[in-house]
Amino acid sequence: EVQLVESGGGLVQPGGSLRLSCAASGFTFSDHWMSWVRQAPGKGLEWVANINLDGNEKYYVDSVKGRFTISRDNAKNSLYLQMNSLRAEDTAMYYCARDDWGPDCWGQGTLVTVSS
Amino acid sequence: DVVLTQSPLSLPVTLGQPASISCRSSQSLVNSNGNTYLKWFQQRPGQSPRRLIYRVSNRDSGVPDRFSGSGSGTNFTLTISRVEAEDVGVYYCMQGSHFPPWTFGQGTKVEIK
Numbered sequence: 001e002v003q004l005v006e007s008g009g010g011l012v013q014p015g016g017s018l019r020l021s022c023a024a025s026g027f028t029f030s031d032h033w034m035s036w037v038r039q040a041p042g043k044g045l046e047w048v049a050n051i052n053l054d055g056n057e058k059y060y061v062d063s064v065k066g067r068f069t070i071s072r073d074n075a076k077n078s079l080y081l082q083m084n085s086l087r088a089e090d091t092a093m094y095y096c097a098r099d100d101w102g103p104d105c106w107g108q109g110t111l112v113t114v115s116s
Numbered sequence: 117d118v119v120l121t122q123s124p125l126s127l128p129v130t131l132g133q134p135a136s137i138s139c140r141s142s143q144s145l146v147n148s149n150g151n152t153y154l155k156w157f158q159q160r161p162g163q164s165p166r167r168l169i170y171r172v173s174n175r176d177s178g179v180p181d182r183f184s185g186s187g188s189g190t191n192f193t194l195t196i197s198r199v200e201a202e203d204v205g206v207y208y209c210m211q212g213s214h215f216p217p218w219t220f221g222q223g224t225k226v227e228i229k
Contacts, residue, residue: 044208044222045208045210046220047218061216101151101170101213104155106166
């Protein structure tokens with residue numbers, strides 16, 4: 001069974017940083033692109049970033065370019081999202097997802113709240 | 117970026133009755149490889165999204181056969197043949213044909229009358 005377990009969310013002040021992690025199991029992690037998708041409270045889904053199999057190809061939504069960095073460690077079956085210069089509008093549930101021409105399997109999410 | 121427009125945004129339905137959700141794209145979703153990467157997701161209250169349909173009309177494992185997807189080009193539809201109580205939630209279409217970025221529709225909230 002595919003499992004994706006996110007961690008690392010929490011309350012952070014504007015301008016602060018946070019690192020999200022996603023532990024994957026139940027499939028061959030190194031065979032799949034991976035994504036982060038977020039959902040602001042009461043809002044819809046927004047793709048944030050994704051990364052290719054070996055981590056040397058990365059894409060971001062315009063609103064996070066230069067502030068967020070996606071990475072992966074295939075030896076640890078883990079995906080990461082380093083978030084810097086956080087803004088109030090980054091407040092959301094962040095989901096880790098396996099990619100197959102877009103997300104297919106999703107984790108349960110980790111909540112990031114940016115507030116003073 | 118590809119814009120997906122769903123309608124309606126709110127859909128009150130009677131148990132046992134059919135329901136349909138439309139998803140229209142700002143451009144054709146036929147990829148250069150000839151495939152159309154249009155997916156449908158269900159998000160029940162308090163849960164993470166779950167994929168129901170991929171490549172327009174292919175149902176995921178474990179998805180009841182009352183769910184079906186159809187369409188082509190820029191117009192797509194998710195149909196629930198007979199709505200059950202467990203179908204309450206928000207449904208999203210998503211395109212993977214033109215990247216980056218992946219884009220989602222605004223979501224359609226299905227509720228029981």
